[in-house]
Amino acid sequence: MNAQERYELITRNAEEVVTDEEAHEIADDPQGKRAYVGYEPSGVLHIGHMLTANKLIDLQDAGMEVVVLLADVHAYLNGKGSFDGIQETAERMREGFVAFGLDEDRTEFVLGSEFQLDDDYTLDVQSLAVRVTLNRARRSMSEVAREEENPNVGQIWYPLMQAVDIARLDIDLAVGGIDQRKIHMLARDHLPDIGYEAPTALHTPILTSLEGGDDKMSSSEGDPVAMDDSREDIRDKILDAYCPPGTDGNPVAEIYRYHIFPRFEKVVVERPEKYGGDLEYMSYEGLANDLDSGELHPQDAKEALVGYVDGLVEEGREKI
Numbered sequence: 052m053n054a055q056e057r058y059e060l061i062t063r064n065a066e067e068v069v070t071d072e073e074a075h076e077i078a079d080d081p082q083g084k085r086a087y088v089g090y091e092p093s094g095v096l097h098i099g100h101m102l103t104a105n106k107l108i109d110l111q112d113a114g115m116e117v118v119v120l121l122a123d124v125h126a127y128l129n130g131k132g133s134f135d136g137i138q139e140t141a142e143r144m145r146e147g148f149v150a151f152g153l154d155e156d157r158t159e160f161v162l163g164s165e166f167q168l169d170d171d172y173t174l175d176v177q178s179l180a181v182r183v184t185l186n187r188a189r190r191s192m193s194e195v196a197r198e199e200e201n202p203n204v205g206q207i208w209y210p211l212m213q214a215v216d217i218a219r220l221d222i223d224l225a226v227g228g229i230d231q232r233k234i235h236m237l238a239r240d241h242l243p244d245i246g247y248e249a250p251t252a253l254h255t256p257i258l259t260s261l262e263g264g265d266d267k268m269s270s271s272e273g274d275p276v277a278m279d280d281s282r283e284d285i286r287d288k289i290l291d292a293y294c295p296p297g298t299d300g301n302p303v304a305e306i307y308r309y310h311i312f313p314r315f316e317k318v319v320v321e322r323p324e325k326y327g328g329d330l331e332y333m334s335y336e337g338l339a340n341d342l343d344s345g346e347l348h349p350q351d352a353k354e355a356l357v358g359y360v361d362g363l364v365e366e367g368r369e370k371i
């Protein structure tokens with residue numbers, strides 16, 4: 052792979068990279084450079100999480116070192132349950148990531164509480180705390196905090212810790228869904244104030260909840276397509292999903308776009324002859340055009356999606 056090919060792999064399906072120039076620098080020489088995603092261990096691993104996990108696989112393939120942070124202290128600060136329960140979920144999550152394609156030998160799994168309770172770490176968070184305004188810390192949590200209206204101190208502490216994670220884990224590329232953007236920007240702006248380099252950031256799109264609307268697919272609210280769902284569960288959830296005519300705000304279209312087309316060369320939507328026969332698509336754009344024009348009926352799009360999503364999770368599901 053040459054530098055341009057690596058750059059394309061690193062940035063494919065990303066919603067944004069900050070900055071593009073820095074992404075090129077990483078692609079020019081990925082050896083020894085480190086990328087990470089942090090997850091709050093709560094609920095189940097779902098296909099929304101897999102957008103970031105798939106990006107980690109791309110980064111590994113491009114030659115970067117990859118770290119998965121199981122952010123137990125963050126989950127605790129964000130009100131996701133008892134510390135013991137969170138730690139049990141962390142272990143299940145680690146097993147899930149390995150079953151679904153992250154190479155165990157090439158991925159560093161780190162539990163937050165293993166290093167976030169050290170003195171030096173705490174002093175770094177305190178150094179940031181005297182430099183970052185309350186307003187900025189609070190705003191950075193607008194898409195991450197569980198309780199937005201009346202935040203507690205834990206929710207202000209949270210983004211400062213996330214920034215210090217980046218420094219302490221020696222991360223060059225911080226990866227997350229686009230909901231992590233404001234925290235990454237805070238880290239870029241303020242880590243240099245306490246003697247660390249500003250990280251490059253890469254954000255994936257966010258998969259919308261199957262109910263549609265503004266909510267993301269989430270493990271603590273709603274009913275996500277979980278990585279260990281049976282074919283029947285997947286079928287029930289997808290056939291029930293919000294799928295208006297057209298692609299706007301349509302979670303079914305998003306799953307085709309971000310999960311199916313990157314992995315399957317061709318998508319076949321089976322239809323009886325009397326409704327025009329099977330449709331074949333080689334790219335998301337073709338399917339999107341037909342959804343937008345009405346040539347592809349939402350019900351047919353959903354029926355076909357069941358088989359593809361099942362194919363996606365089948366192999367990993369058998370391992371967990």
Ligand SMILES: Nc1ncnc2c1ncn2[C@@H]1O[C@H](COP(=O)(O)OP(=O)(O)OP(=O)(O)O)[C@@H](O)[C@H]1O
Nearest residue numbers: 090091093099100227228257258267268269270271
């Ligand atoms: N629906 C989604 N689509 C894309 N990325 C997601 C989605 N949900 C979570 N992520 C990404 O996964 C990482 C971990 O997120 P997080 O632990 O908050 O997951 P979650 O399921 O939303 O949890 P919770 O529902 O408990 O808040 C973040 O980088 C986040 O952007």
Ligand SMILES: N[C@@H](Cc1ccc(O)cc1)C(=O)O
Nearest residue numbers: 089090091122125195213216
């Ligand atoms: N903020 C992430 C979790 C996370 C925690 C700590 C980090 O260093 C990175 C990510 C979320 O929304 O779930």
